[in-house]
Amino acid sequence: MVRQRSAKPSSAGSIPAVASIPVPPAFNFESTVLSHGWYLLAPFRWSNAEKILYRPEILGGEAFHLKISGGGQAILPVLAQTGVAVPEKHLPELRKKITRMFQLDVDMSEFVAVARTSDDHVWVERAGFGRLLCGATLFEDVVKIITTTNTTWNQTKRMVQRIVEKCGRDGAFPTPKEVSHFTADDLQRDCRLGYRARSIHALATGIIDGSIDLDAISDPSQTTEELFKSYRTLPGIGPYGAAHLLAMDGRHDFIAVDSEFRRFVRDRYHKGRRVSDKTMLRRYDKWGKWKYLAYWSELWREYRDSAVL
DNA sequence: TTCCAGGGGTAGA
DNA sequence: TCTACCCATGGA
Numbered sequence: 001m002v003r004q005r006s007a008k009p010s011s012a013g014s015i016p017a018v019a020s021i022p023v024p025p026a027f028n029f030e031s032t033v034l035s036h037g038w039y040l041l042a043p044f045r046w047s048n049a050e051k052i053l054y055r056p057e058i059l060g061g062e063a064f065h066l067k068i069s070g071g072g073q074a075i076l077p078v079l080a081q082t083g084v085a086v087p088e089k090h091l092p093e094l095r096k097k098i099t100r101m102f103q104l105d106v107d108m109s110e111f112v113a114v115a116r117t118s119d120d121h122v123w124v125e126r127a128g129f130g131r132l133l134c135g136a137t138l139f140e141d142v143v144k145i146i147t148t149t150n151t152t153w154n155q156t157k158r159m160v161q162r163i164v165e166k167c168g169r170d171g172a173f174p175t176p177k178e179v180s181h182f183t184a185d186d187l188q189r190d191c192r193l194g195y196r197a198r199s200i201h202a203l204a205t206g207i208i209d210g211s212i213d214l215d216a217i218s219d220p221s222q223t224t225e226e227l228f229k230s231y232r233t234l235p236g237i238g239p240y241g242a243a244h245l246l247a248m249d250g251r252h253d254f255i256a257v258d259s260e261f262r263r264f265v266r267d268r269y270h271k272g273r274r275v276s277d278k279t280m281l282r283r284y285d286k287w288g289k290w291k292y293l294a295y296w297s298e299l300w301r302e303y304r305d306s307a308v309l
Numbered sequence: 310t311t312c313c314a315g316g317g318g319t320a321g322a
Numbered sequence: 323t324c325t326a327c328c329c330a331t332g333g334a
Contacts (some may be wrong), residue, residue, distance in 0.1 A: 037315085149316040155331065156315080194330030198315080238317045258315040 019085045020074035021098050026112070028128020029070020032102050035300070038133040040157060041144055042164040044068075054080060056171035057097065057136060058092035063170035068098070075102060087099050097136040106131060106250030107128050111290050115297070138214050140173045142203060145244050146196050146236040163200075179204035189232045199236025202296035206235070218245075224253045224289075225248060243292060252292035264299050 023029075030058060033039050033053055039046045045054040053068040059250035075098055078085055086094050087176040098104055115121035136143040147159040167174035167182065179187070179200065188197035206212030217230045224246060231242035243256035255261060257277055265280040266272055287294040 145315095146317095150329085151315065151316090152314045152333075153333070154333085159331095190329075192331065194332095195328090196330080198329095236317065240316055244315085256315075259313085260315045263315095298314090 016116055019088075019094075020076050021103070021104070022074050022161055023070070023104055024107070026108070026125070026128060027070075027073075027102075027104070027131070030077065031128040031134055032070075032131040033130045033133055033296075035129070036296070037153060038135070038144070042157075042161045043168070043171055043244075044133075057094075058169065058172045058175075059086065059093050059099075062090070063172060064090075065171070074144070075104075101134050103131040103134060103248075104251055111252075111293055114287070115294075121294065123295055129274055129297055129300065130293060131250075135173065137173075138218055138245075139176055139203070139207065141245065141248055142214075142234055142237065142241075143179075143200055145241045146203075147193070148244075149196065149236070149238075149240065151194075159196070163187075166190050172199070176204040178208040180208045183273075191211050195234060202235040207219070218249070220249065224251045227251065230255055233249055238262055247292050247296075251289070252287075252294075253289050255284060255292045255295055263294065264295075264302070268298070268302075279280055 001219070004192045019078065033046060036257055037042065043056050046052075047054065051069065055068065057064055057066050064086055065080040066077050068075060068077045068085070070076070077094060077098060084089075099201050100284060111130055112125045115124045135144060143163065144156075147163075151159075163179070164171065164173055164285070166187075167178045169178065182190075182201070184197045184201035185200055187193050188195075191197070193200060200220055203212065207214060213235070217229070217234065219230075220227075222230060226251070228242050231237055231245045232239070234241075237245070239254075240256045240258050243254035244256055247256070257280075262277070262280065264285065266275065269280075269283060281291075284291040284295055
């Protein structure tokens with residue numbers, strides 16, 4: 001990754017230059033933040049009035065409260081309290097995490113080109129739609145996906161908030177080690193995780209004892225099919241979760257079939273009639289490797305039009 | 310009470 | 323490979 005320092009002054013004016021992170025062409029900060037529900041999950045906090053994403057983060061073992069803004073050709077993460085840059089020694093780690101959070105290493109040009117050929121999807125280019133907001137680490141995203149299964153969105157938000165409060169340090173999302181300090185019963189009782197506590201506990205302890213190797217499991221040299229199978233070996237991750245994790249890698253070959261997908265396709269294309277998953281999925285076959293994003297863009301626009309986002 | 314929400318794991322056919 | 327059942331939680 002390229003490192004650079006920007007000469008752009010902070011909002012305080014007299015504060016020295018801050019480190020900015022360059023973004024790909026046509027990157028849209030706000031659209032990426034609002035791409036799906038992740039910006040509503042702790043430790044993210046989005047200020048719509050300021051168009052700023054706040055997030056506590058541990059860098060080099062030290063806690064920082066980040067204030068992340070976008071615009072122009074860069075993302076600007078600074079310390080929330082002072083507006084100054086994160087100390088130089090932490091910039092490589094910060095860049096790595098920001099790159100994952102905003103999918104800066106994902107090439108969206110092919111999807112945009114395909115979307116131009118569909119009257120219902122031409123808007124995605126103008127909106128800068130395509131990148132999904134992710135957690136700072138794969139562990140964070142796996143935990144969050146587990147908390148979305150078989151429950152309501154409000155319960156998901158509360159589960160994640162409680163995990164951060166109970167296990168995390170200084171408001172940051174906990175590491176596997178921090179989660180593994182607690183028993184599955186502790187997590188279930190105090191974070192109200194239900195049966196999901198066992199999966200999240202198994203994930204954290206597996207990473208710590210070495211039986212789960214997230215780097216190997218997420219090895220990008222695998223084909224998408226191999227990666228899908230690989231993600232499914234994680235505790236609490238089935239077809240829905242694996243498809244979601246692939247999307248966070250920028251791979252959209254698999255649609256995460258859940259109650260929301262079924263509701264959307266049933267209402268939009270089948271006049272509310274019940275149809276099989278296979279029939280629903282067939283509708284998106286023509287999108288090839290962009291199936292999930294094609295579906296998600298349709299749902300995203302429905303959310304936006306109904307002011308859910 | 311019963312159902313079900315951005316499902317997953319397992320046993321049995 | 324497919325189906326049925328169970329799994330905590332909490333709102334409708």
